[in-house]
Amino acid sequence: MTTMDTRVQPRLLDAAAADLGEHHRGHGPIPWQGGVGRMIGELQSAGLTGRGGAGFPTWRKVAEVATAARAVVVANGAETEPGSRKDDTLLRRCPHLVLDGVQLLVEATGADEAYLYVKPGDAMASVRHALTERHGWDRVAVRVVAAPNRFVAGEESAVLAAIAGRPARPADKWLPVVHSGLRGRATLVQNVETCAHVAQIARNGARWFRGLGTRDEPGTMLVTVHGAVREVPIGIALSELVTGPVLVGGYHGAWLSSPAPHLSRAALAPFGAAPGAGVLHPLAPGRCGLVETAAITRYLAGESAGQCGPCRNGLPATAALLSALADRTAPPDAVHRLDHLTGLVVGRGACRHPDGTARLIRSTLTVFGDEVRLHLAGRCSR
Amino acid sequence: MTDALWYLGRGTGVMALVLLTISVALGVAARSGEPLGPLPRFAVTAVHRNSGLIASVLLVGHVVTLLLDPYAQLKLIDVLVPFLGTAEPFWLGLGTLGLDLLLAVVVTSLLRMRVGVRGWRAVHWVSYAAWPVSLLHTLGMGTDAATPWLLALSVLCFVAVAAAAVYRLTLRAEVSR
Amino acid sequence: MTTLHIDWTACHGRGLCAELLPELLATDPWGYPIARTGGDVDVPAELHADAVTATKFCPRLALRLRAR
Structure with missing residues (x-):
């Protein structure tokens, strides 16, 4: 079901590895950055934004959380958006890339707790298996927490509620999660695709990352069309992916009458749309x-x-x-x-x-x- | 002087019951979620809170005057620990119990922003025990219990709270239908 | 300048706040407060005292004031 974009070399899906040995041969050890906060500048230069849908600059969240004494890192792979398969695909094909990213975020924030939140199934099994291989490789042990298959269960505060053992429901945001998240501790919640990009940026640098995508929105992103996952540069013409009217950005997204614009926040904003988590629902022919x-x-x-x-x-x-x-x-x-x-x-x-x-x-x-x-x-x- | 204390003690006690009744009746009625006729909801809440607070102040007056009054033979321990009194230990004990319960309700209400809704609500439930206990204390202990005016007042208090409860339960039944 | 924050998970739509702050809050068809501005509600200095009263009178403690 997974295809690579023909024009560019995929950076995440290409990093598939059956086990830690293969991952190590392909990518080497975790490229530790040498201390808390050391990666923030690189993430800022790279211009990486959250791939879970909101598109918030990753470096800013990391910088906020890094100021706290005891921080928590959460990789969010709940993917509760119907029709989205990208997190599932990523966790099944390259769990070690995601987990490297989690460890780098642990280092960058000085966190001493880390979680990966994912629905029960093949992806969770893949992550659990990968974690058993990573003894002595990781700084902080990553705990796997099961996500319920409810739409709002993937929302940041709902994720934290689930990890804390409560029903996975969104909470009031009197204090932002980056300051007061899990048990009141500063918490960095990042989508698992974002974590994978972090690992690739740490290995290859911000310049390399900016080699694809647009100037304001660099890098690649995973998209799901009809259940098939592709990795595309941000700013790709939507017409290369779909035809006809299309719902961009999943169920919280917006319809476009034709796939004329390009897939970026800037290009979609005039249409009241946004890339979101990269889910495209073309209107099936003959459907209203x-x-x-x-x-x-x-x-x-x-x-x-x-x-x-x-x-x-x-x-x-x-x-x-x-x-x-x-x-x-x-x-x-x-x-x-x-x-x-x-x-x-x-x-x-x-x-x-x-x-x-x-x-x-x-x-x-x-x-x-x-x-x-x-x-x-x-x-x-x- | 002694007579003054005695009258003051009884008067404050009766008035405390009246204000407590107003507070409880409004609390029960307001909790229905429906406005009370033309009254704004915040006004009902304000009267509920203030009558409860004034009742507590009167209650302090009631207890202090009777502590000072030699005729009442009240000991300090009777103020907080129920059912130890020498005269009428049961009826006096009900009064002490009512005071203790009300104290818990008032303190948690004044600190409501800090206690949080859950804790506050849990404690607030004991109001439903504090009020009948106070009414019984008035009827059993009160020197004026046999007088028609106090009996009439007690009936009135009972009717007020019962009416509020009926109002709330009928509204709830309507909503759930 | 302060802003009034509504905890929507706590609010039961009892409507006391809209009575106390009619300048800032109306009620929607279901009885929940609706800000005339949207999001956290800007509270002008002259309405600060009324806003404090509203937070104290909320039966659900769903209102909080934030200094800016």
């Missing part, structure tokens, strides 16, 4: 965008943790209205009401689940505007 999005929205409403009133009330109401629109039974003011409902949930929750859902709905109403008018008239183009 409203019907598809209504199904996604019902799923998202069901995945609300139910903790925050606006999300618990607003998402089901939104899903019901969009479903009515898809079924051509919606009232004439459905669009206005959807605008109002999405406006009510944005920014009003412990996590970004309502915001992401609102973004999906808004892009749907824009991109499938003609379809909406047809549906309100009782018809459908498909």
Whole structure:
């Protein structure tokens, strides 16, 4: 299922190794940087951003956490986004690359605890097996924690709740996780793909990393299209990956009427979209965008943790209205009401689940505007 | 002077019960989540809190005056440890118990921001014990217990809290339907 | 300048805060506070005292003030 991009040499998927011996032969030992904070400058020069979806500069989080006395590093491989396979692929094919990255982040932050959060399955088995090989190789033992297969369970604070033995639900962000995360300790949560990039940057340097990607968004990223994972340079034309209307950035993403723009934050921003965790859902030929999005929205409403009133009330109401629109039974003011409902949930929750859902709905109403008018008239183009 | 203490002790006790009743009734009714008629919710909460606080102040007055009053024969230990009194140990003990429970409720409420919602709520539940205990103490211990006015007042207090409880339970039943 | 932070996981939408801070908060159709600005709510100096009252009156302790 995994293919390499034909034009460029993949940097992560290429680093596949069946065991530590092969990994060692291919990459050598962990390229220790020589102390706390020593890697921050290199990460900043590289311009690496989080590959879990939010795209926050990695060096800034590392720098914040590095100032704390006792820090925690968490590699997040929960990949609770439906249709995404990149973390699973990475952990099955090159677990040692990810674990090298975790150790380098441990060194960079001075952490004395490290966790890897992943759903039970082949990827977890691969990581567990890799960890048994790494005795004497790692500075801090990495503990594997099982992630439940719920959409919001991959959110940073939900990850920490799960590691602490509580239900994996997002928490209030009175204090940022980098200052007060697991048991109140400064905590660095990084996506497992980000960890793998950290390892490659430590080995090959920031200049090498910047050899691919755009000036403002350097490097490669893993994308999933139809369950197939590819490694592509950031800024690749979306038309090289998909055709027709496409939902970019997963279920919290935005629809594009055609894959005209390139895959980068800057190129997608004018469309209200973002690369997110690199999940692309092309609209299958003959399918109606409203019907598809209504199904996604019902799923998202069901995945609300139910903790925050606006999300618990607003998402089901939104899903019901969009479903009515898809079924051509919606009232004439459905669009206005959807605008109002999405406006009510944005920014009003412990996590970004309502915001992401609102973004999906808004892009749907824009991109499938003609379809909406047809549906309100009782018809459908498909 | 002795008479003044005795009257003051009884008066503060009765008024403490009245204010405690107001506080408990409003607390029970407000917890329904519905506004009480035209009253703003914060106003109901304010009256709930302040009547409870004034009740506590009156209760301190009640205890101090009766400690000073030679006729009451109250010892210091009776203020905190229930059921040790010489005269009417049971009815006096109920009063002591009510005081102890109320003390816990008031202290945790004043420190609510520090205690957190969970701890505060857990302790706040004992209000449901403090109020009936206080009512029984008034009826059993009170020198004026046999007088029609105190009986009428006690019935009124009981009706107020019972009405609040019925209001809340009917609303909850409506919501769950 | 302070900002008012709402812990949405604690808020039960009882609405006392919107009564005490009508200048800053309204209630949504489900009774939850909705900021006239969005996100953490900027509290002007003249409303600081009212905002403190609102944090104290929240039945769920879902409100906190942050100095900026």
